[in-house]
Amino acid sequence: MINNTNFEIMRTKHYFPNVVFEVWSNFFVKFVRSIDEIQRKKCIFSMFSSTSGRTTNSLFDNMTLKLFEWNHRELVKSPLNYMGGKFKLLPQIIPYFPKDINTFVDLFAGGCNVGINVISRKVICNDIINYLIDIFKLFKNNTKEESISYINSRIYEYGLTPKNEDGFKLLRNEYNTSHRPLDLFVLIAHSFNYQIRFNSKHIYNTPFGKENSTYNDVMKMNLDQFIDRLHEIDITFTSNDFRDVDLSGLNTDDFVYCDPPYLITTGSYNDGKRGFKGWGDNDEYDLLNLLDNLNERNLRFALSNVLCHKGKTNDILIEWVNVRGYNTYHLKKNYSASSYQTINRNKNASDEVLITNY
Ligand SMILES: C[S@@+](CC[C@H](N)C(=O)[O-])C[C@H]1O[C@@H](n2cnc3c(N)ncnc32)[C@H](O)[C@@H]1O
Numbered sequence: 001m002i003n004n005t006n007f008e009i010m011r012t013k014h015y016f017p018n019v020v021f022e023v024w025s026n027f028f029v030k031f032v033r034s035i036d037e038i039q040r041k042k043c044i045f046s047m048f049s050s051t052s053g054r055t056t057n058s059l060f061d062n063m064t065l066k067l068f069e070w071n072h073r074e075l076v077k078s079p080l081n082y083m084g085g086k087f088k089l090l091p092q093i094i095p096y097f098p099k100d101i102n103t104f105v106d107l108f109a110g111g112c113n114v115g116i117n118v119i120s121r122k123v124i125c126n127d128i129i130n131y132l133i134d135i136f137k138l139f140k141n142n143t144k145e146e147s148i149s150y151i152n153s154r155i156y157e158y159g160l161t162p163k164n165e166d167g168f169k170l171l172r173n174e175y176n177t178s179h180r181p182l183d184l185f186v187l188i189a190h191s192f193n194y195q196i197r198f199n200s201k202h203i204y205n206t207p208f209g210k211e212n213s214t215y216n217d218v219m220k221m222n223l224d225q226f227i228d229r230l231h232e233i234d235i236t237f238t239s240n241d242f243r244d245v246d247l248s249g250l251n252t253d254d255f256v257y258c259d260p261p262y263l264i265t266t267g268s269y270n271d272g273k274r275g276f277k278g279w280g281d282n283d284e285y286d287l288l289n290l291l292d293n294l295n296e297r298n299l300r301f302a303l304s305n306v307l308c309h310k311g312k313t314n315d316i317l318i319e320w321v322n323v324r325g326y327n328t329y330h331l332k333k334n335y336s337a338s339s340y341q342t343i344n345r346n347k348n349a350s351d352e353v354l355i356t357n358y
Pocket of ligand 1: 128
């Protein structure tokens with residue numbers, strides 16, 4: 001029988017077994033049977049509470065996240081609800097990461113879902129969108145109280161509610177002249193689909209989110225946990241094109257993770273119309289060359305990507321993996337979907353992968 005103390009140790013210790021997702025449900029049943037009544041109620045409650053019974057898939061996603069957390073450490077979700085964010089895939093990705101990492105480099109950090117959760121002595125997060133990186137730097141350097149009270153004061157000052165589009169536009173104008181990083185955070189929290197979009201002159205121009213995007217309780221909780229974690233770990237932020245990040249000082253106990261824009265999908269950060277360069281064949285080749293260089297230096301890397309998506313295939317990537325002989329792990333977008341082969345039969349589905357050289 002697992003008592004309370006053991007249960008806490010199990011939840012927090014930095015160890016995880018090989019999570020075999022095909023049998024997660026068996027594992028779950030065994031786990032639930034092995035804990036006492038009170039803990040069982042707590043577990044079931046924590047799994048169901050954030051899904052509110054919406055869909056079976058979100059319930060399975062949530063259970064898988066919880067399973068991972070019990071054996072690893074509490075996962076923190078980026079407060080930015082970042083498009084293309086890897087939060088839900090972390091339980092499938094992190095088990096493939098090396099166990100002992102000195103410096104973890106996230107070249108395409110985006111919402112920082114990966115860098116904030118990885119276990120390593122030092123974390124370096126890079127993204128080309130400097131305005132995004134400025135937010136993270138401020139969250140790191142401010143006290144939590146300073147950041148949260150600034151955010152609350154701006155929401156109050158501009159009367160931001162799910163209906164007040166004028167207030168949103170006023171703050172957007174203000175941000176586009178002053179570029180105060182936390183004003184951008186407030187704007188994102190009230191923007192259409194929480195998207196971050198700039199025009200070619202770097203004017204933030206995402207439309208108002210109305211009822212669909214608000215600074216809600218979940219976002220507040222994510223922000224709270226995110227800032228705490230930023231303060232707990234040794235993390236630094238840079239804002240460069242990935243080609244300009246200096247990787248020359250890395251050693252064999254360091255690790256580079258890449259989650260670039262996907263060549264065959266479209267996000268607002270890779271369509272080339274948002275004030276930042278898009279993502280095309282040349283970028284793809286440059287990144288693959290960079291990874292080959294790391295491999296030649298015996299440095300470990302992992303690359304997230306899709307091999308196919310809605311009928312398109314990334315032939316550059318497929319050929320590269322085949323020629324180089326790197327390892328490809330097929331991930332499940334929805335854990336309830338049965339197997340990779342089943343996914344492949346659906347021409348609208350994606351084959352989301354993690355490619356590693358170790
Ligand atoms: C898929 S998102 C990363 C999401 C992130 N892993 C997460 O979980 O939140 C890809 C990121 O690459 C960034 N990016 C695009 N082109 C880049 C470049 N040339 N150099 C560095 N970052 C770039 C985009 O701004 C975007 O934030």
